[in-house]
Amino acid sequence: MTYQALRIALTACRTIDATNSSVTVCLASKTGKDRPPSLHRLQMTDELAEGFRTLAVDTLRKLDADLGKGDVTLESYNPGDPQVSHEVEVHVPDPGSTPHVVVQALNDLPQLPVFDGAPKTISNLKFHVIAIQRTAGSDIYLFRKYSKTKELGRSKGLIAWFQDNTFNQITEPVFIFDNQIDAAWIDGHMVIFKKDNYHVLFQYFSEVLQHAQTTLDTIKAAIPIENVAQFEQDCKGNALILMKLRSIAGRSYLPTLTLATLEAVITARNLPVSVTGTGSARKIVYDPQHKWKFLRLLDDGFLSSGSTGLHYEVTGKRAL
Template sequence: MDLNFLEQKLNKYENPKGRLSVLFVNKTGINYESFRPSVSNNVQLEIVKLLKETVQYKRNSNLAAVSFNPSGHESDQYSVCNTDYVGNYQEVINLFDESNETEMLVDKISFIVFRLRINEDSEEQKFLYFYRKNHKLKSIRKGFWMRKIDKTFNILENDELVAIDGEIDAVSFNDKLLFFNHISAERIFNLREKFKENALSVLEQVKTGDRINNYEVFKEDCLDNARVVRRLTKIQSDSRIIDLFHSHFDNAPEVAELFDLNISFNKDKTKIIYEDKSQLTDITLLMRDAYYRTVLANRKGMDDFN
């Protein structure tokens, strides 16, 4: 699945004829509730038109597909990963079949999912899913909204308006996910919980090397810091990094001195002495081997993205 594939399918089914379903989802913590409203074919037509325009714009912008990075991607890129990466993909998809019969209040909608059926009637069902974080319409401090119907203006209740802007935060098909907005994607899926699982796995590796005094406090502080959790998740994608941290730990005091890091060591320089949260960034970047010095110009630097 790529942008060309999405554009092709949206062109083919630009008149959805009942193929498009809409799902309102409320997410509180890691828990979900959903409601599946009835949507007229005219509204379906407009939604598909907006989605198609958005995909065409992204394709014409020559966005490059890159592997998912917890730190995000550049403005000229979009991220790709397998659906099992997010941990609870199937739970979100199943909300279509487990939706409540009671109508959801508009101000409770966390995000909206548009599901487009892209198979012929004689074929096995296949769906494209488009995800968009709900952006609530700003209430006016005084007054009200009006809509003109047959030359007459009627009052519209602001708490009954749902904004559909055509923007896309994520798309899924089969076992692939595309992310265009990382922060929204984290709020749609339980990525933060998945990241914590990954971070905990890394911290267990760190524990086995016995290189950090006051390890339990260090672990809890790491798991309580979203930025550090993302950094540890990146480490988890390459199991060699922590092995290198352990096997080359003799170089750690030199790196700490060269880059003036907020890291102190025991007398024989075999362990880091963890004291407080102000050290988390420097210690975890050291663990990632993120500090470097260039060969040509002997410049010092730090890489916390790749």
């Protein structure tokens, strides 16, 4: 996909500076299981705010330049497949999802509470976000995963600073913000630089577990499965399997998939998967020993090359 509107929006980011934008930085703290994080605005000096603006603009300019040179490509988001290093995935979050809720909260920045350094908030930090508010154009949000190693006050050792040839102990919390960005909200699109971090940021695995039964029901309605109780048990106990199943459940081909087409692939590729029963009672057999072969079969993961005639088992793919 070309994402022409997004490309235009990225090019427009090249002109962002202190004369046409303001900067707000928020820390996001976990509030409870399966609940969106709470956002807290930071009070900053002008110098620190300018540092965050520079990081944001440099990130967006680099993405625009890399796209122009062909070093990076924009691809549609697929949560179940690995992200290749030259790919930046693009996603429009579903209404009610954690990223959608967070973006909605950021759209009302003045109403967010000011960060007060409460120990409970600090101990539950999940990410920080740089909000660029433009005088002309929609707001831009850049997200970065936060880890406890970025808060020096957590160190068990002595933390010191050096000035005027003298070392002095630091007793107040010191926060480290690196120059990396995991995802950015631009012109109605979530641009994902690091998908694994994006999933951690926005509690993707929690949402997968929340919707596990719906996903399983979609798969079972499309494909009759023998040993289905074991299949459900194995899936619900493994977030990675559920993530792959959620991708399969969203495939456009799923409603047209038949046992006959699956059996043809099983036979042609000599897969350790069988079909049992007769007539309308035929089912594909789930064997826990070969769960990943079973999942790749459902995910259309056994492909052939038209140019070489070779056959492949793939762990990720993109439709053309």
